[in-house]
Amino acid sequence: MHTAPHMSNDEFRALGHQMVDFIADYWDALEREPGKFRVLSQVRPGGVIESVPGMPPEVGQPLAGRARAEERAGGDLFADIERIVMPGITHWQHPHFYAFFPANATGPSVLAELLSAGLGVQGMLWATGPACTELETRMLDWLGGMIGLPPEFLSTSSNGGGVIQGTASDAVLVAMVAARQRALSAGSGKELVAYTSTQAHSSIIKAAMIAGIADGPEDRVHVRLIDVDGEFRMRPDALEAAVREDVAAGRVPFFVCATVGTTGCTAVDPVADIATVIARSSASEGRVTTWLHIDAAHAGAACVCPEYRHFLKGVERADSVCFNPHKWLLTNFDCNCFWTRDRRAIIDALSITPEYLRNAASDAGAVIDYRDWQVPLGRRFRALKLWFVIRHYGVEGLRAHIRGHMEMAADFERAVRSDARFEVVAPRTMNLVCFRLRALPGQDGAARDAMNKRLMDGLNASGRLYLTHTTLPGTGFTLRMAMGAVRTGPQHVRQAWEWVQEAACCATLPS
Amino acid sequence: MHTAPHMSNDEFRALGHQMVDFIADYWDALEREPGKFRVLSQVRPGGVIESVPGMPPEVGQPLAGRARAEERAGGDLFADIERIVMPGITHWQHPHFYAFFPANATGPSVLAELLSAGLGVQGMLWATGPACTELETRMLDWLGGMIGLPPEFLSTSSNGGGVIQGTASDAVLVAMVAARQRALSAGSGKELVAYTSTQAHSSIIKAAMIAGIADGPEDRVHVRLIDVDGEFRMRPDALEAAVREDVAAGRVPFFVCATVGTTGCTAVDPVADIATVIARSSASEGRVTTWLHIDAAHAGAACVCPEYRHFLKGVERADSVCFNPHKWLLTNFDCNCFWTRDRRAIIDALSITPEYLRNAASDAGAVIDYRDWQVPLGRRFRALKLWFVIRHYGVEGLRAHIRGHMEMAADFERAVRSDARFEVVAPRTMNLVCFRLRALPGQDGAARDAMNKRLMDGLNASGRLYLTHTTLPGTGFTLRMAMGAVRTGPQHVRQAWEWVQEAACCATLPS
Known part of the structure; x- marks a missing residue:
């Protein structure tokens, strides 16, 4: 009779604890040393795939944890995550993630996702x-x-x-x-x-x-x-x-x-x-x-x-x-x-x-x-995620979360309005500020758009933060700054604004 | 400035370990004491929803783990999972789950789902x-x-x-x-x-x-x-x-x-x-x-x-x-x-x-x-699941998994064929056996179908196993026995066949 080499429950227990720690360590690092990460991954196309073997292993490898890494010739799971996966991660959970809209992963919801997977x-x-x-x-x-x-x-x-x-x-x-x-x-x-x-x-x-x-x-x-x-x-x-x-x-x-x-x-x-x-x-x-x-x-x-x-x-x-x-x-x-x-x-x-x-x-x-x-x-079983989140935060906690981001966005908007080089392009209704550099004297719309694109590309290439753009009817190229990541606090938004101001100096130079 | 009461990373770490243990304990229990569970949940409609409060909590509750349950008036997360969720679970990961097709959750894949959620x-x-x-x-x-x-x-x-x-x-x-x-x-x-x-x-x-x-x-x-x-x-x-x-x-x-x-x-x-x-x-x-x-x-x-x-x-x-x-x-x-x-x-x-x-x-x-x-x-980031699974099992391990279930299905088919009361209704091509009780003398097709439905309902109501049915062109009501759950071994399939034989005695009595 054939039997598959299943992972024992004890091995799952040990690796599960390590995986929880890996995630908690990652979240700690995002909070304590955000500068360690480049928010928008700077890997080049093909950079990840070529680091994964072209063929699957014929024989399984124990997914040994970090503690056992030294004992092995290679192929340790956590080492491979660090080596192969992490350089290709755009850090949606980073405090300086201001792109698109947020996609929040919080402790309570991740616990629920885990339970949902375990119950199967x-x-x-x-x-x-x-x-x-x-x-x-x-x-x-x-x-x-x-x-x-x-x-x-x-x-x-x-x-x-x-x-x-x-x-x-x-x-x-x-x-x-x-x-x-x-x-x-x-x-x-x-x-x-x-x-x-x-x-x-x-x-x-x-x-x-x-x-x-x-x-x-x-x-x-x-x-x-x-x-x-x-x-x-x-x-x-x-x-x-x-x-x-x-x-x-x-x-x-x-x-x-x-x-x-x-x-x-x-x-x-x-x-x-x-x-x-x-x-x-x-x-x-x-x-x-x-x-x-x-x-x-x-x-x-x-x-x-x-x-x-x-x-x-x-x-x-x-x-x-x-x-x-x-x-x-x-x-x-x-x-x-x-x-x-x-x-x-x-x-x-x-x-x-x-x-x-x-x-x-x-x-x-x-x-x-x-x-x-x-x-x-x-x-x-996704309802578990809502159950855990609402129980943990309570209705009041969820309101505080929303209100905090609204306040940060209001602060950012005020900052933009206080710098004559910039303009706010659309009414701010919530946690998103649409803004851009005004045209320099003599610049037409296309040149202004190109300048704003240089501003965005420079900021994103720095890896310090990640923001995206849009165009709105009659406005041309517009930067979008969405404040909504779990770890984003007022200090991050103030810091981001300083970076934007700094980058604006370069962007306004002729390209 | 409003701030949300986020779960600290250390609290996540502690609760995450507990959740991993909860899942490993559940899987242990499915293996060691399968009789403790009723595979098909026997909760009545409305039985779960009425145990959840009608209104969400205004103020958040720490999702304290089991160790702290005694200190609290109630609302402990793990206690509530046991009380509210588990009675309403149909156990897809149970060794005696033979219904539909399998939906396997294994250690490597659950670890990957966790990492995917944590990276967000x-x-x-x-x-x-x-x-x-x-x-x-x-x-x-x-x-x-x-x-x-x-x-x-x-x-x-x-x-x-x-x-x-x-x-x-x-x-x-x-x-x-x-x-x-x-x-x-x-x-x-x-x-x-x-x-x-x-x-x-x-x-x-x-x-x-x-x-x-x-x-x-x-x-x-x-x-x-x-x-x-x-x-x-x-x-x-x-x-x-x-x-x-x-x-x-x-x-x-x-x-x-x-x-x-x-x-x-x-x-x-x-x-x-x-x-x-x-x-x-x-x-x-x-x-x-x-x-x-x-x-x-x-x-x-x-x-x-x-x-x-x-x-x-x-x-x-x-x-x-x-x-x-x-x-x-x-x-x-x-x-x-x-x-x-x-x-x-x-x-x-x-x-x-x-x-x-x-x-x-x-x-x-x-x-x-x-x-x-x-x-x-x-x-x-679902590719992580395939990566972890293929690394852990290797191609050979995955083959062994498939071959094991094929052998169990062949055994079950042989058993059915060796009992003159039963018949195999469709050619067995892989890990599913379609079978039923033959008509008793004088029984028409409708009576035979009713008898087979009684057989299935009785087995499922016992909670010992879960199997489902279908109809095929020209055949009437047919039982489906799909062998594919992670924990299903040859001993379970033999046990299940004994239960089917036992239940057949009741089912063949006039209703």
């Missing part, structure tokens, strides 16, 4: 993991309440409910196919149109491509990108005009995605006004109501603070809404929370029950099978 | 995690070679390459949208048809629903389920007839999914013959070649053994193929490995580059950005 439960059906399903239902109700969602979105009080998706990309795809199903089953025409603003995330267009709504990334007939106002928010009047035009042409406006906290500059679309446009035009045309999805991927986290709930004003009129605790709410990737008021629409669009998945609990309709709320069949 | 890297772009991207490329080349894929599917030698998807459902969706893109950009007609067998996984139809190919789960015009032969394999002649019929009606056969190891009974579709049908009909009709995807979700793992490579015979003529190391190859969920010979088709179907994702490395075309190979944007 599949939550595709209620029966295959009742705790996985029911804890998720409870956590989504907790979190929905915490960000001020009305009862229509909570599982225990409505026909709606929440579910953990992998990412906001998955969430908008699910919302879109549910919206299509609802429109088509109401007997609408088949040429469907989705709407979002010019500032929406690329995942909206990508979802439309996957769903077969859009013929490609440039198909502006079936995914209309609505103009924004001076503060980069979707213009409800422009939406209304677009909808009217499409209806006149025989097309069916089936889906609107409003963004609360755009990727470019965290603009907040006027959800309530958008809902009014949708209701008015749907009613006057006597057609099924267009599905309104809110993509609050980044900004939803802020709504745990009552003073930021206004970001979601009008949410009670939406069909679905999502945000990512894996961005700014201290829960490691992946964990997108998605709520709908109409779970039936989701299930109608995604449910298939082959014989091998039938079971008594599901057949009785007494339970939720989350497989019918998502693209994949299998699912991890 | 986003691998959406090469630049945001070079090691994440390049280790993944290398691991997919390793694994592709290990299961005998030809060089056309490997990144370092072709225009193809591999990528980690979440699940086989995600993989088939990606393949399908790439196939659509290829067909439409070749100027084909717009009414597309996908083909798979009646025994294919529900995810194929689900992908077609999401992609907008199928109008619903019952749309047999746009997703044709091809008949199977007596061994439940897709019939190439039936496929050819269906394709011909559709072409004559002006429809476009754009996608065929062959299954290697069906969910019901691990039948293996004749990939080479299917490829021949596709090539012949595509050529004779002068149209773009239909995309051939191979769903080897479960069975692909077996191909690490040369003696089982024949399962994938003909793969060199497929456009894409995937399998799940998270099923039978000792890597915890999620980890689907997907290879294509035509990475351009995938990227054409899924790529959008907004300004905020542009960067020098990507613009230069020198690197892979895996976001363009998948539905979501964000991605975890």
Whole structure:
């Protein structure tokens, strides 16, 4: 009889302790010696792959820990992590990570990820993991309440409910196919149109491509990108005009995605006004109501603070809404929370029950099978992450976390405004500051953009910090400084601003 | 300035050690006292959710470990895991888990999942995690070679390459949208048809629903389920007839999914013959070649053994193929490995580059950005799991693992065949035995099915083991016994067979 050389539980115990220590040491170092790391990895393309053998080992190697490294000819796991992996890491958990949006990994969430992996439960059906399903239902109700969602979105009080998706990309795809199903089953025409603003995330267009709504990334007939106002928010009047035009042409406006906290500059679309446009035009045309999805991927986290709930004003009129605790709410990737008021629409669009998945609990309709709320069949026990995080921080702790970053961003904005060489390019709504160097005398827009790109590239190449850029309508190249990493404190933001000022001296020299 | 009450690194260290021990203790108990657990959770619907408070805590609670439980009024994390979570766990890692297909969590893979969570890297772009991207490329080349894929599917030698998807459902969706893109950009007609067998996984139809190919789960015009032969394999002649019929009606056969190891009974579709049908009909009709995807979700793992490579015979003529190391190859969920010979088709179907994702490395075309190979944007560092697993086991160790389960399944099949009350219902191709009680004298098919359902329900309600059922064309209710859990040894399978025999006595009594 063949037997596999499994790792003994005692070996797992020993290596597990070492791995926990490795991570804690890494986090310690990020805090105590941030200058030791280059935030944006400076490895060259191919630099990692060539350090891994081209062929797998025929015979297994014990994953010996650091303590035993000396005894061995080579191949120690932790030594190889240091040698092969770490130089190729862009340090998302570094206090000077200001790029994109944050992707926070905290102690409580990592502990939960570990437990989820160790239990190895599949939550595709209620029966295959009742705790996985029911804890998720409870956590989504907790979190929905915490960000001020009305009862229509909570599982225990409505026909709606929440579910953990992998990412906001998955969430908008699910919302879109549910919206299509609802429109088509109401007997609408088949040429469907989705709407979002010019500032929406690329995942909206990508979802439309996957769903077969859009013929490609440039198909502006079936995914209309609505103009924004001076503060980069979707213009409800422009939406209304677009909808009217499409209806006149025989097309069916089936889906609107409003963004609360755009990727470019965290603009907040006027959800309530958008809902009014949708209701008015749907009613006057006597057609099924267009599905309104809110993509609050980044900004939803802020709504745990009552003073930021206004970001979601009008949410009670939406069909679905999502945000990512894996961005700014201290829960490691992946964990997108998605709520709908109409779970039936989701299930109608995604449910298939082959014989091998039938079971008594599901057949009785007494339970939720989350497989019918998502693209994949299998699912991890991710609710543990929310449970651990919310227990550890408490609602007040999460609010303090958000408020701290808001204060840092306000400080950074003040600093930018106090230096005449710079300008703030978009209204600051939360923890992101969009800024750039003003054009030098005689510089045109292209030269100014090139100068700002030199500024960013110089900063990133220094490895001291990492920030990214965007372009906004009518503005050209803009730097984005997102303050949201777990370890980022006011002292880091002040230090970063000094580095930006320093680098500005070089960047303003002719290239 | 607001500051969040983060967990200190030392607290993480202490709790992390405890969590590792909790998992090792759990695994120890599964091995030493399997009878302590009920494999299929016997909690009633609502039993878990009502033990979690309805409202989140306003103030955080330290996640104190077990050692400190006595000092506290309540709320100890580990005590709550025992009290709330564990009764609602269906034990996928139990040696007597024979349901569905296995979902293995092993020491090496859990260690890697922990490291991935601790590093908290986003691998959406090469630049945001070079090691994440390049280790993944290398691991997919390793694994592709290990299961005998030809060089056309490997990144370092072709225009193809591999990528980690979440699940086989995600993989088939990606393949399908790439196939659509290829067909439409070749100027084909717009009414597309996908083909798979009646025994294919529900995810194929689900992908077609999401992609907008199928109008619903019952749309047999746009997703044709091809008949199977007596061994439940897709019939190439039936496929050819269906394709011909559709072409004559002006429809476009754009996608065929062959299954290697069906969910019901691990039948293996004749990939080479299917490829021949596709090539012949595509050529004779002068149209773009239909995309051939191979769903080897479960069975692909077996191909690490040369003696089982024949399962994938003909793969060199497929456009894409995937399998799940998270099923039978000792890597915890999620980890689907997907290879294509035509990475351009995938990227054409899924790529959008907004300004905020542009960067020098990507613009230069020198690197892979895996976001363009998948539905979501964000991605975890899952390649670590494959790296740790392959290093620990080595290719030979993985082969031994597969061979051990094959031997257990052969033993179980022999046992079933030696008991005249039972019959084997489908040819055993690998580690799954489909069997049932024969009809008693005078029993019709419905009565026999009810008897077999009683047998299964009784076994599962005992909590001693967990197995599931299916129906196959012309066979009625069939029990499925899948041997693939990490801890399952020959002694467990023999024990399980005794329990089945025992339970058969009760089940054969009139209900």
